[in-house]
Structures are given as C-alpha cells and as structure tokens.
Amino acid sequence: MSKKVPSPCIDVCKFRREGHCIGCSMTKSQKKLFKSIKKPDQQEGFVQMLTCQQDAMGRYKHWAPAYLKKLKKKKARVTIKLAP
Structure with a gap:
C-alpha cells in the first residue's frame, strides 16, 4: 500500500x-469526505465501499x-475488489 491512496475520481x-x-x-x-480522510487504510476502505456502491x-x-x-x-498500490 502506498502512503497516499489516489482519489477514486477519474x-x-x-x-x-x-x-x-x-x-x-x-x-x-463523498468527494469532500475522501479528501478529509488522511489514513491510507481508511482511504482504501472508502474505495472498497465505492466499488460496492x-x-x-x-x-x-x-x-x-x-x-x-x-x-x-501514480505508482500506487491499492487493493480493490471488484464484483464478478
């Protein structure tokens, strides 16, 4: 996991x-919320929630x-689980 998770915004x-x-x-x-999250594990959790949404x-x-x-x-390593 990288230090900072890039925004899910494309x-x-x-x-x-x-x-x-x-x-x-x-x-x-939600965009504002993601910007306020500072911990990478919480950012990664947000991205996972977003994939479910x-x-x-x-x-x-x-x-x-x-x-x-x-x-x-961005050379970032983030684990995202996608639905089949």
Missing part, C-alpha cells in the same frame, strides 16, 4: 445520476480500468 465530474458522478459514482459530499447502482464498468490506469501512472 476526472469526469458530471453529477447526473441523482447527485452521483457518472464517472466514479461519488456524490459531492457502483455495483449496486450499475453502469460503472468503465471506472475500474480508468482507476487502475491512474494507480499505475
């Missing part, structure tokens, strides 16, 4: 699904490849 930032971003599924308040909402298959690319670019 730079789409269009809040069209009942206040959820069409890129990452976060709401504006995406699975429940549907139509977020594009997020994981984009986030994995972001992690690779």
Whole structure:
C-alpha cells in the first residue's frame, strides 16, 4: 500500500445520476469526505465501499480500468475488489 491512496475520481465530474458522478459514482459530499480522510487504510476502505456502491447502482464498468490506469501512472498500490 502506498502512503497516499489516489482519489477514486477519474476526472469526469458530471453529477447526473441523482447527485452521483457518472464517472466514479461519488456524490459531492463523498468527494469532500475522501479528501478529509488522511489514513491510507481508511482511504482504501472508502474505495472498497465505492466499488460496492457502483455495483449496486450499475453502469460503472468503465471506472475500474480508468482507476487502475491512474494507480499505475501514480505508482500506487491499492487493493480493490471488484464484483464478478
């Protein structure tokens, strides 16, 4: 695990699904919350919660490849468990 977990935001930032971003599924308040979390293990837990939220909402298959690319670019190691 890296010192800091990159934000799950994939730079789409269009809040069209009942206040959820069409890129990452976060709401504006969730984005603020992630920025306030300082401990990497808690940030990683937030990302895991977000993947569960995406699975429940549907139509977020594009997020994981984009986030994995972001992690690779930032040389960050984050474990994310994706639904089958």
